[in-house]
Structures are given as C-alpha cells and as structure tokens.
Amino acid sequence: MFNEWFGQSNIDENKTKINHREAVRAIIIEDNQILMVHSNLGDFKFPGGGVEDHESHAEGLIREVAEETGFFSIVGDKMGVVIERHLDDYDEEAIFQMTSHYYLCELMGEEVVQQLDDYEFEQEYTPKWVDLDEAIKQNQGIINQCEENVWIHRENFVLKELKKSWCRSKYNKEKKENGSSIEMIRRKYRCNIKNDQTLFDRFNHSFFYNV
Numbered sequence: 001m002f003n004e005w006f007g008q009s010n011i012d013e014n015k016t017k018i019n020h021r022e023a024v025r026a027i028i029i030e031d032n033q034i035l036m037v038h039s040n041l042g043d044f045k046f047p048g049g050g051v052e053d054h055e056s057h058a059e060g061l062i063r064e065v066a067e068e069t070g071f072f073s074i075v076g077d078k079m080g081v082v083i084e085r086h087l088d089d090y091d092e093e094a095i096f097q098m099t100s101h102y103y104l105c106e107l108m109g110e111e112v113v114q115q116l117d118d119y120e121f122e123q124e125y126t127p128k129w130v131d132l133d134e135a136i137k138q139n140q141g142i143i144n145q146c147e148e149n150v151w152i153h154r155e156n157f158v159l160k161e162l163k164k165s166w167c168r169s170k171y172n173k174e175k176k177e178n179g180s181s182i183e184m185i186r187r188k189y190r191c192n193i194k195n196d197q198t199l200f201d202r203f204n205h206s207f208f209y210n211v
Contacts (some may be wrong), residue, residue, distance in 0.1 A: 001078070001079060001080050001081075002079065002080030002081075002082075002102075002157075002158070002161045003080060003081050003082075004080075004081075004082045004083070004154075004157055005082075005083050005084075005085070006082065006083070006084045006085070006153055006154055006157075007084050007085040007086045008085040008086065008095060009085065011085070011095065016094075016095055017091070017093055017094040017095065018085075018094065018095045018096075018097050019088050019091060019094050019095070019096050019097065020097050020099065021050055021096070021097065021098050021099070022050065022051045022057075022099055022101070023048060023049055023050050023051060023098060023099065023100045023101070024048050024049075024051055024057045024060050024061040024064065024100070024101050024102075024103065025046040025047065025048030025049075025061075025100050025101070025102050025103070025158075026046060026047045026048050026061055026064075026065050026073060026075075026102075026103060026105040027046065027079055027102055027103065027104050027105065027158075027162065028047070028065075028073065028104075028105050028106070028107060029104075029162075030107070030129075032131070033129040033130060033131055034129070034130060034131075034132055034135065034159075034162070035047065035069065035071075035107075035127060035128070035129055036127075036128055036129075036130055036135055037068050037069065037125050037126070037127055037128070038125070038126050038127075038128045038130075039123040039124065039125060039126075040123050040124040041123060041142070042138060042141075042142050043138070043139055043142060043152050043155075044128070044130065044135040044138055044139055044155065044159075045151055045152075045155050046102065046155060046158065047064060047065045047068045047069050047127070048061060048064045048065065048068070048100075049064040049067075049068070050064075057075070057101055057103070058075040058103075061073070061075050061103060061105065062075065065105065066112055066115075067114065067115040067116065068114065068116070068120065068125055068127070069114070069127035070111050070112055070113060070114045070127065071107045071108070071110070071111055071112075071127070072107070072108040072109075072110045072111075072112065073105040073106060073107050073108060074105060074106045074107075074108060075103050075104075075105050076103060076104040076105060076106060077103065077104045078101060078102070078103050078104075079102045079103060079104055080101075080102050080158070080161065081099065081100065081101055081102070082099075082100045082102070082154050082157065082158065083097065083098070083099050083100075084097070084098045084100070084150075084151075084154060085097045085098075086150075100154065102158060132159055132162060132163050132166060133163070135159055136156060136159045136160060136163065139152050139155060139156045139159070140156060143156060
C-alpha cells in the first residue's frame with residue numbers, strides 16, 4: 001500500500017488553518033490496460049473525485065466513476081493514499097489539503113451518460129483504455145507545462161507505483177515458469193523491482209487483475 005505527500009508537509013497544524021477535502025479514485029485494469037480519464041490538455045487522470053458529506057468512500061467512488069466514465073463499478077481493495085497540501089486559492093489565510101484514497105475497482109458492464117462538471121466538460125473528459133507506459137509517458141511530457149491540472153504529479157506517482165507492482169507480478173510469474181532472474185525481468189520490462197512486496201501482494205491478488 002503506497003502513501004505519499006506532495007506540497008507543504010512541515011507546517012504547525014495547531015497554528016495553521018487547513019481546509020480538508022476527501023477524495024476517492026478508481027484503479028480499473030482489464031487485459032493489461034488501465035481505464036483513465038483523458039483531457040484535451042493531454043493529461044491522464046484516475047476516475048474519481050470528492051466525497052460528499054453523506055457518502056461513504058464506496059458510494060462516492062461509484063458515483064464519480066459513473067459521472068466521469070459512464071460505467072458503473074464495484075469497489076474492491078484499497079491500494080494507497082496520496083496527500084497534497086498547497087495554498088488555498090479561495091482562502092488566502094489557509095492551506096488546502098486534498099487526501100486521495102485509491103481503490104481497485106471492477107466495471108459491471110452497465111453504461112450511463114457522463115455527467116461532467118463545467119470544467120470537466122470544458123476539458124472534454126473522455127474515458128480511455130491505455131497502457132501504463134503510455135499514460136506515464138504522456139503525463140511526464142506535460143507535467144511541468146500544464147499548470148491548470150496540478151494533479152498530474154499525483155497521478156503519475158500512482159501510475160509508477162502500479163508499474164512497479166505489474167513488473168513484480170511479471171517477475172514472479174516468469175520466475176515460476178522458467179526460472180528467469182530478476183535482472184532479466186528488469187531489462188525486459190524496463191522497470192525497477194523493489195524488495196518490498198506489500199503493494200504487489202495486494203495488486204496481484206485482486207479479484208480481477210490478469211497477467
């Protein structure tokens with residue numbers, strides 16, 4: 001399970017006003033591709049968004065995935081948390097903290113019409129199945145050029161964590177089948193496999209992920 005901070009972390013919470021926002025985001029993988037939301041600015045983001053006061057994480061995520069992608073989903077295991085802190089654009093005396101919770105999800109097959117917010121409509125949010133490498137490369141290419149979508153740093157971090165888990169999965173599978181060494185798998189899939197298997201174990205044993 002991954003945990004990461006972006007932005008201001010060394011602040012005195014007893015002396016600083018912090019405006020909190022909870023969000024949930026879906027990791028949906030089928031046939032070795034991941035479902036992302038693509039904008040006309042060129043970036044990829046995970047389907048999801050803010051949780052309303054009356055909602056559980058699962059309820060909020062099912063709603064957000066349907067609104068942004070047009071698909072109903074089932075919420076599975078939690079994969080990690082990313083916290084972002086920066087100056088609040090609407091409150092100059094406060095810090096804005098976004099806490100994003102990432103969950104494995106599975107699509108149910110039912111489709112509905114997208115229900116996009118105004119800024120999402122302006123950016124032409126479109127669901128798209130992509131390879132992890134394609135999404136990472138595309139985001140990396142505009143990560144410092146797209147000031148409007150500040151979440152690209154967060155999303156690319158998570159994509160890279162998933163890439164590590166995918167590589168670990170490939171390594172274990174090939175090692176079991178033909179005794180491939182970890183160095184061979186690193187070269188073959190151009191990835192860095194860490195010794196920590198916590199994220200991999202949760203990722204590989206999800207109920208729908210196929211390698």
